[in-house]
Amino acid sequence: MIFYDENNLDVIEKDLRYLKLLSKEYSTISSASTEIINLQAILNLPKATEHFISDVHGEYESFTHMLRNASGVIKRKIDDVFGDSLREEQKAALATLVYYPEKKLEIIKEKEENLEDWYRITLYQLIEVCRDVASKYTRSKVRKALPKDFSYIIEELLNKQDDRSDKQAYYSGIIKTIIEIDRAPEVIIAMSNVIRRLVVDRLHIIGDIYDRGPGAEIIMDALMKHHSVDIQWGNHDVLWMGAASGCEACMANVLRISLRYANLKTIEDGYGINLLPLATFALEFYQDDPCKRFIPKTLDKEISENELYLLAKMHKAIAIMQFKLEGQIIKRRPEFKMEDRLLLDKIDVEKWEINVYGNTYKLNDTNFPTIDWNDPYKLTAREEEIIDKLTNSFINSEKLQRHIRFLYSKGSMYLIYNSNLLYHGCIPLNEDGSLKEVKIGKINYSGKELLDRYDRVARDSFFFKHNTYNKKYGMDMMWYMWCGEDSPVFGKIRMTTFERYFISEKASHYEQKNYYYKYRDDEEVCRNILKEFNLSPDSSHIINGHIPVKTKEGESPIKANGRLLVIDGGFCKAYQPETGIAGYTLIYNSYGLLLTSHEPFSAIKNAIEEDKDILSSTIILEHAARRKRVMDTDVGTKIRTQVADLEKLLIAYRKGLIKEDNNELE
Template sequence: MNNARSNELIAEIINLEAILNLPKGTEHFISDLHGEFEAFNHILRNGSGSIRDKVTTLFNQVLSEEQIDELCFLIYYPEEKIQSLTVQQSLSDNWWFETINYLLIVVRFSSSKYTRSKVRKALPQTYAYILEELIYQYDETTNKKAYYKQIIQKIIDLGEGERFITDLAYLTQRFVIDHLHVIGDIFDRGPYPDKIMDTLIGYHSLDIQWGNHDIIWLGAMSGSKACLANVLRICARYGNLDLLEDAYGIDLNLLKSYSRKTYLDNSQFMPKKNPYRKLRISEVTDAMKIQQSMAIIQEKLEGQLIKRRPEFQMDHRLLLDKISDNQILVDGQPYKLVNSCFQTIDWCDPYQLSEEEEMIVNDLMDQFQHAKKLKQQMTFLVEKGSLYLSYNHNLLIHGCIPLNKDSTFQSMVFNGKCYAGKSLLDFFEVNIKQAFEEPWKSEDFSTDIVWYLWCGESSSLFGKKAMKTFERYFIEDSETHVEEKNSYYDLRNNAEVCQRILKAFSITDSDAHIINGHTPVKLIKGESPIKAAGKMIVIDGGFSKSYQKITGIGGYTLLYNSFGMQLAAHKPFSDKKTTIENNDDIISTRQIVDRQLTRLKVKDTTIGLSLIDETRKLNQQLSHNKLSPSK
């Protein structure tokens, strides 16, 4: 019995120690997607240029540049590309045979850093045996040449070429990227966060660091009425009410009816231009009036929350009770109000919802929490998500680590205990998860903390002194609209400050980085995404079309493979149809961030550390077995 067990332990130890010496897998970092599904989908499919790099390496002496483009797009969009080629020409048996052989070469090359077991698990069941035979062609030029040729020819003869090519294309996408990091803000602005979430749910390996726009959706699902009001207002502002209705099945008729009878046309509340479709006049009108409804409801609900949570220190954001004679006092200064829509406010109790507003909010909350698809996506977001992640000697965080001007950690006191830096983020995360587990509680501390993360001064997701939604809507003086950023955003240019932050999160490796999203890098104004002598990398480059005028690009992504880090800058995405027809990739430039002097192996990674620990335990068991008498 002991001998059999010892043999099992020996085999497992050999396997794990061999795995530790494989090259490190490629990590892909992406952030601030903001519902821009098509651009996200393209970058996910092309691995931020990784596939093109491999195809070029393999075939630059064999294929023309145009043929390389064609092969790359066949890998990115196999179904669409084959359909397009079929319309243009009749595809010969020779085309099918050559294409399958090219793709097999790419798959072999892309999977070469993985164990055979890992590759086998990734194979589609239909062709698993055949694919395994073709991928591991150790004797293709002599004894088995005819064997392999016959397999491919029979696939073509049976009319399975398209299906086989499609499987090879998706295998290549799977093998090129080992792990995906999404550094926040999947939701809001763009129209298709639901499609992004569906894609992420089906992805083979990933983690998510929550963004401020993700947190209000999580907050709404967790029972926060203030977060719910923000979600509705932002959907109306960006002309995305159909996301709620069509994707998630939220019935907005009650809200529409109330808004139509209560509010007038008001140009300040016109929805932003939807980049994917032109809104009908009725949709524009509803978005304009719903935005007014939710702006007022939001101010009331947030006022109630601020009053019940004095520890949040947000009394300066109580504004409705500062209104008098069409003026408002902000920080003691009087300002004239414009674009007024205050007809539902009871000036004797300005933060109280009317009966009809209360009914609408309760109805929306009930629908939101019972929307099946939305609940599935929010559950996945919690399971795969965190406020920060220490991974392979890097700190991944969407927003900031709140800092004072002297670079010390900004602190908050809750229940007599002081939290700052890592402990503050850990405290926030515990409350996010607790609020999500108890969605029936709508005014408890944990649920209110989730809202605080959206707009509180010491929030690691917001990173500003105050959110000026009210001022932007109702005060003409643009000086009142300015949102003062946390000192972190200046101090993150300092390598010593970044080093101190990393140390506080127990990351001491000399090659460590902080990888950030949240704030668009204004490349058009000369701003660099690489800061603090390379210790800080900001990868929000403007996936959202609304940001691209100020960034000058269509987003950044980051790749980290066994040779080091590369930053990819992308040109704005046009549309899927045009991109496929013209083989128009969207990678503009690649920039090396770090190049490793020695190629990184699995043993140098976070997963490697766990495998080393597992190997140590197995060796201890083996030693114990050898000392124990055999039964």
């Protein structure tokens, strides 16, 4: 505690206006003292658990399961509580019940012969697990997590004292009555929800919720219901944010990627965006074009041949519009220094060749029915009409706009949380590993200030009104952040989208990473980045996603002697052949840091019916010599500030600078 000198009233008088406001909430010496005691006690509780997930890319089934099993934390809690007193299959069944109580109960009701006995045993088991996960929180916090209908009952059961034999009949009576009045299923569901709520206090999403997988909107709905979440924007998130702001080039990229992976479910069903105008246009202009280079990657989807060829035509149509729109941005924003990406005007239409970075290549596709070679970046009247309709669909999609607003309210370019630095991609660096200066407008920015500036511009693109300079510049910058050299969420010199479609030679497809990826295993560089963000390089970590860790090639997610952790291990099915696993997640609890690698997840249906969890292996990255407590966290810092303010309020009361509320004293 701080204990201000009561004879030095300068500090108190300086803050008197604020202290008078504080006195409205704590109107007596007694109430202020009680709160100080409460807050000081909280400081000594164990640190709450944090859960880090990155690059989920619309894979909603894997994400949903990972969220519900807390990357294996719940299963470990069940192991800790029951040890060898339950068989492994019993513990697996109990874990599945906690993950999916409603669906699991439906199966139990059909299979279990003595349902009342099963209810009784299960309720006692859930009470034990719930008591264990609640032990690191105050009763007040646990009470707030309880469902209103059963809060009193569950609180009584959680505070059961095993050494009080005179109350055993009381607790047994509660369980018996719950079963007799047929409320056991509802209580089981409620307790399972409480366990999942308490086992992880904070969820960190290190970017890339969108694209490739089939259910980004389902993931967003789940995140909006989560009790405590933050999001560090990834390049794919930024792309969708730009599209929702009205950036036509971002919107075209979103549709192109969705068509490339035959993933229109999120676009059409999720957000109600009508693609019929694009389909009609594609059939008209590319009817006889096989569009071989644009046939979608179906992964495990079953798609008819006719649908596949329609998607390919739509894919090519939007890609050509995208290249035109991007060319228009590059021309009006010379400060982006992306003139080398103006490729349409470099095509020799007599030889059907293109010179790219000093090399001449034959084009593998020569059908460009909508390009005017005298002005190749100009949209045709029909293309303008299509782009207008599609852009308006993105802007007017109520659900999309709601999700993007959530991304802005809970998200940022980076986050500092409990001495860890979280960002999706990279920090732009020079060739020698120093922070790179990037000019935005008339000012040079680097490091923390650069990310702060990008964050501000991203918000301008969405929140400013149409036709203002900030809005237009912000929308162009959202596209630049998607594919620009100095973007902290892209991290490459250039994006070779055109080359991958129209040039067969794979050498032209190469996308060179920036210097950050040369130095991210250099401990000194990572320590300097941590210092730039005012963090201790000895105890802090950088936590990244973005570039999948190729585990099967022996790459480690632990970089720079543990200063940097990369937790993109391939949630997205498209990446799993490269990574050899299906994702990393990170757990940070009071004992230290645990990194978990996950095998591919089959389906939620199999998890429920067969008690099949994701196969995971966990390694301990750091184990604290002393168990971390709330006082060691950001929350602890805030609590100490509150305590200091309350101490000043006490002095103000005792010195008569503020009067106690007489009504409260009576």
